[in-house]
Every structure is written in structure tokens, then in C-alpha cells.
Amino acid sequence: MADLLSDEEIEEKLPKGWNREGTEIVRTYEFDSYLDGVGFAAGAGGVAEDAWHHPEITITYGSVEVRLTTHDAGGITENDMQLAERFNDIYE
Ligand SMILES: C[C@H](O)[C@H](O)[C@H]1CNC2=NC(N)=NC(=O)C2=N1
Numbered sequence: 001m002a003d004l005l006s007d008e009e010i011e012e013k014l015p016k017g018w019n020r021e022g023t024e025i026v027r028t029y030e031f032d033s034y035l036d037g038v039g040f041a042a043g044a045g046g047v048a049e050d051a052w053h054h055p056e057i058t059i060t061y062g063s064v065e066v067r068l069t070t071h072d073a074g075g076i077t078e079n080d081m082q083l084a085e086r087f088n089d090i091y092e
Pocket residue numbers: 052053054055068069070071072073
């Protein structure tokens with residue numbers, strides 16, 4: 001199981017556009033259409049399933065909020081950071 005990251009490590013490792021909120025890291029991705037957001041969420045879901053590490057995804061009109069934490073560890077680990085980077089790769 002991945003180890004919890006320290007406060008300093010979290011700040012240092014946060015991928016572009018992501019912020020820390022307690023025991024989670026969060027990013028809201030903006031889209032021109034609702035269905036673009038749905039498509040992004042579907043892709044993110046596939047990447048998450050491959051990684052066996054699952055985010056909370058909230059789809060609204062024009063944006064998708066993604067929240068990551070490592071439930072097994074009770075906080076933020078390297079697994080969250082790596083998946084956040086992969087979500088950024090899908091988006092960019
Ligand atoms: C039993 C199963 O391997 C675990 O529940 C996996 C599944 N997906 C997961 N997703 C997240 N975000 N954190 C976990 O600790 C986690 N653990």
C-alpha cells in the first residue's frame with residue numbers, strides 16, 4: 001500500500017491545475033460543451049480502472065470536477081499524484 005505523503009511532498013508534487021483540499025487533491029476541468037465533459041470523464045474512468053485507483057468525478061454543464069484520495073491509506077499518496085498527471089494528459 002502506498003505511503004501517505006507529507007504536507008511538503010504534497011505541495012511539491014501537485015500536478016498543474018490541482019489543489020489540495022484536506023485529504024484530497026482536486027481539479028476542475030473546463031469544457032465548451034456538456035458532452036465534451038462527459039467524454040473526458042469516460043476517458044478518465046478508463047484510465048482509473050486500468051490503474052485500479054478511482055476518483056470522485058462530478059460532471060456539470062461545461063466543467064468536470066475530479067477529486068482524488070487514497071482510501072486505503074486515509075489520505076494523499078503517490079497514486080493520487082500519478083493519476084492526476086494522467087488526467088492532465090487526457091485534457092491537454
Ligand atoms: C479493494 C480495492 O483494491 C481497493 O478498494 C482499491 C480500489 N480503488 C481505489 N481508489 C482509491 N481512490 N483509493 C483506494 O484506496 C482504492 N483502493
